[in-house]
Amino acid sequence: MSRAAAEAQPPAVPEGEREPVLALTGVRRAYGEHVVLDGVDLEVRAHEVVALIGASGSGKSTLLRTANLLEPIDDGVIRLAGRDISDPRVDADAVRARIGAVFQHYNLFPHLSVLDNVTLASRLVHRLPKAEAERRGRELLASIGLADFAGAYPDRLSGGQQQRVAIVRAIATGPELLLLDEVTSALDPELVGEVLALVRSLADGGTTILMATHEMAFARDVADRVVFLDGGRIVEQGPSREFFAAPREERTRAFLARVLPG
Amino acid sequence: MSAASPDDGAWRPSELELSRRAFRRRQTWRSVLVSVLSTLVFAGLLAWAVLGSPGWARVAETFFDPGVALASLPRIAEGLLLNLQVLVFAAIGVLLVAITLATLRTLRGPVFFPLRAIAAGYTDLFRGVPLLIVLYLVGYGVPALEFFPRLPAAVWGTIAIILVYSAYVAEVFRAGIEAVHPSQRLAARSLGLSHAQTMRRVVLPQAIRKVTPALMNDFVAMQKDVGLISVLGAVDAVRAAQIETAHYFNFTPYVVAGLLFVLLALPMVRLTDWVTARMRRREQIGSIV
Ligand SMILES: Nc1ncnc2c1ncn2[C@@H]1O[C@H](COP(=O)(O)OP(=O)(O)O)[C@@H](O)[C@H]1O
Numbered sequence: 001m002s003r004a005a006a007e008a009q010p011p012a013v014p015e016g017e018r019e020p021v022l023a024l025t026g027v028r029r030a031y032g033e034h035v036v037l038d039g040v041d042l043e044v045r046a047h048e049v050v051a052l053i054g055a056s057g058s059g060k061s062t063l064l065r066t067a068n069l070l071e072p073i074d075d076g077v078i079r080l081a082g083r084d085i086s087d088p089r090v091d092a093d094a095v096r097a098r099i100g101a102v103f104q105h106y107n108l109f110p111h112l113s114v115l116d117n118v119t120l121a122s123r124l125v126h127r128l129p130k131a132e133a134e135r136r137g138r139e140l141l142a143s144i145g146l147a148d149f150a151g152a153y154p155d156r157l158s159g160g161q162q163q164r165v166a167i168v169r170a171i172a173t174g175p176e177l178l179l180l181d182e183v184t185s186a187l188d189p190e191l192v193g194e195v196l197a198l199v200r201s202l203a204d205g206g207t208t209i210l211m212a213t214h215e216m217a218f219a220r221d222v223a224d225r226v227v228f229l230d231g232g233r234i235v236e237q238g239p240s241r242e243f244f245a246a247p248r249e250e251r252t253r254a255f256l257a258r259v260l261p262g
Numbered sequence: 263m264s265a266a267s268p269d270d271g272a273w274r275p276s277e278l279e280l281s282r283r284a285f286r287r288r289q290t291w292r293s294v295l296v297s298v299l300s301t302l303v304f305a306g307l308l309a310w311a312v313l314g315s316p317g318w319a320r321v322a323e324t325f326f327d328p329g330v331a332l333a334s335l336p337r338i339a340e341g342l343l344l345n346l347q348v349l350v351f352a353a354i355g356v357l358l359v360a361i362t363l364a365t366l367r368t369l370r371g372p373v374f375f376p377l378r379a380i381a382a383g384y385t386d387l388f389r390g391v392p393l394l395i396v397l398y399l400v401g402y403g404v405p406a407l408e409f410f411p412r413l414p415a416a417v418w419g420t421i422a423i424i425l426v427y428s429a430y431v432a433e434v435f436r437a438g439i440e441a442v443h444p445s446q447r448l449a450a451r452s453l454g455l456s457h458a459q460t461m462r463r464v465v466l467p468q469a470i471r472k473v474t475p476a477l478m479n480d481f482v483a484m485q486k487d488v489g490l491i492s493v494l495g496a497v498d499a500v501r502a503a504q505i506e507t508a509h510y511f512n513f514t515p516y517v518v519a520g521l522l523f524v525l526l527a528l529p530m531v532r533l534t535d536w537v538t539a540r541m542r543r544r545e546q547i548g549s550i551v
Pocket residue numbers: 031034036054055056057058059060061062063
């Protein structure tokens with residue numbers, strides 16, 4: 001889409017407020033009869049950390065995939081920084097280049113070194129010179145204490161180290177939004193902490209994050225807002241401390257009673 | 263750490279471990295001895311049976327004549343050079359065509375239906391037709407169209423081999439592409455890579471690694487099938503052997519050609535075994551059974 005077309009887009013929020021980074025309006029997704037997302041409205045503002053919680057199969061992953069156009073939607077609108085990216089004329093590759101994403105597992109490319117994993121998008125998509133991309137890549141690896149593994153292949157890394165590399169790879173190109181889909185759920189318990197610590201430091205650094213998680217304590221401590229998804233709808237959402245301290249909806253209470261110890 | 267000495271606390275094998283090792287060594291020696299002996303006995307029996315057979319003298323004369331072998335060797339070796347050239351060009355051609363076909367078959371969306379269908383039809387067709395028939399059709403039929411300038415028979419032979427083998431190899435590549443976990447594609451597309459970039463930088467390199475042993479096997483099969491271009495009259499090793507056989511009224515040249523083909527294939531066969539074993543080891547770390 002041309003720059004003029006993007007600028008001609010009317011603002012999605014009242015004057016004086018900044019555009020949300022991500023805004024879903026009435027997003028619907030169904031597999032045949034099975035409605036997975038049933039009219040979801042959701043906004044993520046700049047520097048905000050939003051946690052998406054809900055039972056397995058409630059549509060968290062589907063929602064995240066629709067946000068970076070890896071999943072088609074059947075109705076509704078998705079805006080990235082005010083621009084409608086659900087328009088079929090939009091260049092989906094260009095949209096994805098502005099959004100970082102990390103999934104549960106198999107994120108790293110096993111045939112590329114750790115450094116090449118981190119620099120791949122910078123070089124291929126953002127056309128950074130190799131030296132520049134590698135300098136930035138090494139900085140990022142150093143920031144997570146994995147500078148020594150730059151030349152190693154992913155199979156030499158522990159699961160926690162792999163996920164941390166996947167996360168810095170996702171932010172290497174300076175995306176406007178970071179999507180995290182249960183990035184710790186495939187890990188051994190003792191490896192979860194290091195990955196969460198990295199997410200927390202990104203959140204503290206102002207990265208805009210939308211994350212599906214089943215780590216309730218983490219959601220409460222790190223997220224600004226928690227969104228509870230059930231049956232393809234957002235049942236309840238609110239500032240994270242209030243959300244966990246005093247859930248309003250019966251379904252939320254039932255869910256939290258099941259997942260929270262004690 | 264300091265150099266190892268008996269009293270610095272460095273690990274040294276226990277008495278028990280030492281006795282186990284000694285036992286394993288004895289076992290190894292015993293099995294080597296047994297297999298050498300049994301091989302010798304078997305070879306001896308075979309030699310006795312063949313050499314003692316009533317027709318052996320005639321067979322030795324017509325198939326294993328050292329004089330004829332030596333005299334025919336230069337011509338046959340010269341023919342083998344042609345086989346080698348065909349092999350090199352065919353291998354490159356097969357790889358290019360096969361990767362293209364396999365990639366076409368992975369394209370999604372109705373727009374690409376014709377391309378997918380053509381690729382699928384091609385592989386179905388050329389996996390079904392015997393190589394010999396393709397050789398005749400391409401080698402005699404296509405030149406008869408008189409579209410093309412006169413080309414040596416070896417060129418048509420190479421094209422026929424590429425047609426048939428690329429169909430097989432495309433299927434091997436396709437299996438490899440499908441064996442790459444879908445998450446890899448998702449991860450690549452999430453980074454903003456296009457479909458083509460994802461294919462070239464992420465999927466194909468992993469797919470090729472996965473199918474390397476299978477590809478090498480196909481290459482070994484192709485090494486001997488290049489001998490079939492002789493049916494088009496190209497003077498390769500097989501054709502040269504045929505000429506020499508007619509000349510000497512003796513089949514030894516065929517045996518010579520056969521041995522040369524074996525020698526040609528041997529390095530690749532060994533390499534294939536080695537690569538396959540190495541990949542299996544890497545995939546089954548910790549397993550000794
Ligand atoms: N490709 C698919 N085809 C059919 N159903 C699917 C597909 N992907 C997901 N689903 C269904 O969509 C629902 C939501 O899945 P998902 O978004 O993965 O949930 P969550 O991440 O919250 O566990 C599940 O019931 C799942 O079975």
